[in-house]
Amino acid sequence: MNFRGLCRLLEVRGAFLVVTLLAASRPGFSAVSYSTDFRLEKKVYLVGEPVLCDFIIQNTGSEAFAFPYRAPTRALNPELGSEPRFVLTDSHGQPLADPAPHPCGGARGRAVYGSVTLPPGQISVEVWVLNQWGEIASPGVYHVHAIRHLPLYAAQGQPGALVGRPAAYALAVEDLSFRVARGTAAQLEAADQPLTEALLHPRDPRFAEAVVAVTSVPHAFLEPELISLLGRKFAGYPWVREQALEGLARLGTRPAWDAILDVALGRIGVSGPQSEAMALREYAILLLAEKRDRRFVSPLLGLLQHAPEPLQEDVLPALGFFHDPRANRALFQRLHSPKPDDRVNAILGLKNLNNKDAIPALLAMLHDPNEEVRRVADFALESLTGQKIELPPLASPAQLATTFADWNTWWQDNNARFSPNPQHACRDW
Secondary structure, eight states, X not given: OOSSOEEEEEEEETTEEEEEEEOTTSTTOOOEEEEEEEEESOSEEETTSOOEEEEEEEEOSSSOEEEEEEOSSOOOOTTOTTSOEEEEEOTTSXXXXXXXXXXXXXXXXXXXXXXXXXXXXXXXXXXXXXGGTSOOOSSEEEEEEEEEEEEEEEOOSSTTOOOSSOSEEEEEEEEEEEEEEOOOHHHHHHHHHHHHHHTTOTTSTTHHHHHHHHHHSOOGGGHHHHHHHHTSOOTTOTTHHHHHHHHHHHHOOHHHHHHHHHHHTTSSOOOSOHHHHHHHHHHHHHHHHHHTOGGGHHHXXXXXXXXXXXXXXXXXXXXXXXXXXXXXXXXXXXXXOSSHHHHHHHHHHHHHHTOGGGHHHHHHGGGOSSHHHHHHHHHHHHHHHOOOOOOOTTOOHHHHHHHHHXXXXXXXXXXXXXXXXXXXXXXXX
């Protein structure tokens, strides 16, 4: 048979799908045979309990294959085609509210961080927390439409290496149902106990999904565990502490936010490589900005005086979210810094302020001697006003004068009645 591949359905029994793909026209590829399945770990869950769904793939052929594997947390990136898709509906068929944050331009962080090689006869199980795809907030019957289109690679070279084009795509499609019931706090804590125990042992096979589960659906009794995760070192799991920060933000208690502040200030979370510790502090600053609690302003202003420069560059844009006179004063002062990076980040902070009072200062920054500062000022003006006045790259003095004159004319004509459009935070903690 002279064709690229033939998919032959061998057996369909409920959710279990067994497929063989023959790549006759591609030299070096033998038959790839696999079975796939989606299964809920239980049929009845408590309100507030993580709903766990297993994706199971078995190598039913005679040759090993490899596939991408990553932390089992939802990535807000539609280009990640190998990510499972879950559509959750209630008993009336209505979609559940999506609990995911608006990504404000894209998903944060890494997605694929490794791969798995599956020898013949072996099974791999990935556990996904369905609460990341829908708000399961009340008792009732819920339905899940699950689909996965996972690329499989011929196992060549080092174990787990993804070499060349996929030899096949494992397709899994399933419709599942589960029921959610009310429970007491003690029952909920008991239901979460196996997950909280797994948090203590990074070598536990369920460690990764335990982290995702307890940070996606945090509870007050999990507060000590989440704070403990911030201070531990996790070789091979660089994402765990960032996930713990998000879990604490979702929990929203005062001690939880105090722990996030302690990370920003470098009091906890400093174990491991310096680059990871610095990235964790930067993320904590972002979360504090999204929270917009004015009690964080003084500590952040302290970081402007004592923190390493990379952290100061994160603090300045964050200060704009607080709408606090102390924060605003610091931003206007940094417009006069001798460092161009300070001026750039102060401009971004004034943009985040989302207030017309910042516009005269941003207009003045169009005269800055540094081109990057001028271009960021032009970007901030466009973002605040919705008005586009092009600043040419490497603008000549005459072009700069024209751009400034156009902006100044627009502002004189519009400042009396102008009000910036509301800008919503990526997340509302």
